Amino acid sequence: MKIAVFGTGVVGQTISEKLEQLGHEVTMGTRNVEQALSRTNKDSFGRPAFGEWHSKHPKIKVAAYGDAAAFGEFIVNATNGTGTLPALEQAGKKNLAGKVMLDISNPLDFSKGMPPTLFVCNTDSLGEQIQRTYPELKVVKSLNTMNAYIMVNPSLIPEDHTVFMNGNDADAKSKVKDLLMSFGWKEKNIIDVGDITTARGTEQLLPIWVRLYGSLKNPMFNFKIVVARPD
Ligand SMILES: NC(=O)c1ccc[n+]([C@@H]2O[C@H](COP(=O)([O-])OP(=O)(O)OC[C@H]3O[C@@H](n4cnc5c(N)ncnc54)[C@H](OP(=O)(O)O)[C@@H]3O)[C@@H](O)[C@H]2O)c1
Numbered sequence: 001m002k003i004a005v006f007g008t009g010v011v012g013q014t015i016s017e018k019l020e021q022l023g024h025e026v027t028m029g030t031r032n033v034e035q036a037l038s039r040t041n042k043d044s045f046g047r048p049a050f051g052e053w054h055s056k057h058p059k060i061k062v063a064a065y066g067d068a069a070a071f072g073e074f075i076v077n078a079t080n081g082t083g084t085l086p087a088l089e090q091a092g093k094k095n096l097a098g099k100v101m102l103d104i105s106n107p108l109d110f111s112k113g114m115p116p117t118l119f120v121c122n123t124d125s126l127g128e129q130i131q132r133t134y135p136e137l138k139v140v141k142s143l144n145t146m147n148a149y150i151m152v153n154p155s156l157i158p159e160d161h162t163v164f165m166n167g168n169d170a171d172a173k174s175k176v177k178d179l180l181m182s183f184g185w186k187e188k189n190i191i192d193v194g195d196i197t198t199a200r201g202t203e204q205l206l207p208i209w210v211r212l213y214g215s216l217k218n219p220m221f222n223f224k225i226v227v228a229r230p231d
Pocket residue numbers: 006007008009010011012029030031032036077078079080081082083084086087104105106107108143144145146147148149
């Protein structure tokens with residue numbers, strides 16, 4: 001499949017690398033291709049700069065958001081929450097219409113330091129804002145409640161654990177579920193929480209995720225939903 005991945009950070013890189021391994025054609029979207037490829041500083045996790053990472057993945061193309069969106073039959077949104085709507089504006093309504101988007105973004109606001117707050121919550125969510133702004137795009141929020149490496153390699157946690165999905169379109173959720181299963185997710189661990197308004201719940205897991213990270217001092221954990229037996 002031809003897939004556009006928006007965002008060149010750790011999530012964009014990790015997802016793109018996995019999609020390439022699985023045989024998909026990938027184009028990453030960014031604001032400025034030249035600037036993204038010429039970055040030399042390591043990121044905040046000490047990972048190599050994007051240009052260095054990309055030189056090891058030459059089959060993955062890098063393009064402006066609009067060109068990446070036009071290329072993709074399927075879109076992954078891995079942009080920073082505050083940059084998501086600006087990035088989609090650059091992608092262009094017509095390039096998004098009718099497509100499925102796996103939305104991994106979180107509405108985190110770091111402007112007042114750590115821990116971040118949510119810039120939208122309770123009565124709205126970033127997933128809904130995207131869906132409202134682009135009614136012809138089929139938004140499915142998923143994978144946003146765990147570390148990037150676990151997203152594409154769930155067996156890093158040696159027991160069952162949960163990934164959530166929120167979205168309005170059943171067919172789009174089925175496509176995202178297939179993709180998650182190709183990443184190694186077991187069907188029984190994928191929970192369809194409901195329509196896109198339920199993204200209010202999954203995005204609001206981030207404040208607890210951030211506190212757990214502080215307490216465990218290790219980002220390699222995930223949520224596990226356990227249901228009581230019906231007897
Ligand atoms: N890091 C994780 O493990 C993790 C886990 C779960 C969910 N998430 C969520 O996944 C998303 C990506 O995470 P990340 O850590 O990879 O993000 P990041 O490095 O903070 O940002 C990803 C990309 O967002 C784009 N961006 C930022 N501001 C923008 C703007 N104003 N307009 C257009 N694009 C803009 C940038 O693209 P260019 O600079 O290339 O233009 C950047 O490469 C976030 O929403 C995050 O909350 C992350």
